[in-house]
Amino acid sequence: MMTSKTEPRLLCYDLGEGVTAFSTTRHGGVSEANYASFNINPYCGDSADHVARNRQLLADRLGLPASHIVLPHQVHGIEHRAVAPELLDMSDTVRDKILDGVDMVTTSMTGVCIGVSTADCIPVLLYDPVARATAAIHAGWRGTLQRICQRAVMAMQLHYGTTPDRLLAVVGPGISLANFEVGQEVYDQFLQAGFDLTETAEWHTKWHLDLPGINIRELIGCGVAPEHIHHADICTFDHADDYFSARRLGIDSGRIYTGILMQ
Secondary structure, three states: OOOOOOOOOEEEEOOOOOEEEEEEOOOOOOOOHHHOOOOOOOOOOOOHHHHHHHHHHHHHHHOOOHHHEEOOEOOOOOOEEEEOHHHHHOOHHHHHHHOEOOOEEEEOOOOOEEEEEEOOOEEEEEEEOOOOEEEEEEEOHHHHHOOHHHHHHHHHHHHHOOOHHHOEEEEOOEOOOOOOEEOHHHHHHHHHOOOOOOOOEEEEOEEEEOHHHHHHHHHHHHOOOHHHEEEOOOEOOOOOOOOOOHHHHOOOOOOEEEEEEEO
16 A cells, blocks of 8 residues: 655554554654654754644544644653543643643543653553553653652552553663663662662663663552563664654654554
């Protein structure tokens, strides 16, 4: 089947019937230079026109109105928003304020795609097939340090009656241990916060942290079954031709959108 050069190419994850989960790649879309060519994040310096056109291309691919794609303005924190129908009825200005400073979104709505933006940080998706609820989590090192995945599981328990053992999880493309070099002060903060870094840190002239591994261990510690966790195992730094990497391209570059949608 022929596809348009601007149609977004997605990395899709199989979470069963009735749910679509994916990460965008750099392929498709209309953005240019370090934003080339598929970026829907309006907070990273890309042309507003290109962002809007790319967002519509993704909406068309998903079979949704563009307004049903939810993308928070992340700040490397732990703030959570539960997406409810009234959010879709708000003006863009009010909606942006509601989603400002948010790094974790959840919903039980069908026909709405929630997601997070990353460019080396770790995107995590959660799906409860019984309660029919989803979560999208931005787990950079600061969020990981504050146990944002644990907080997301607790939020789903509170809002939707989720039990961790039935959760399905996706850990999307992000920077690998081999390429995530951090200062001694970051390593020390993880130790002080009680993280066991025996298997998730290595010394190579400086400390390297395994952010995907730390978040996977966090999910397992919350009661998510290891066999229910899908790790994309794609390093954005090593594969910057296909996925945005701020460490390779600079912060003035595009972002991956990792989203989840229940039909």
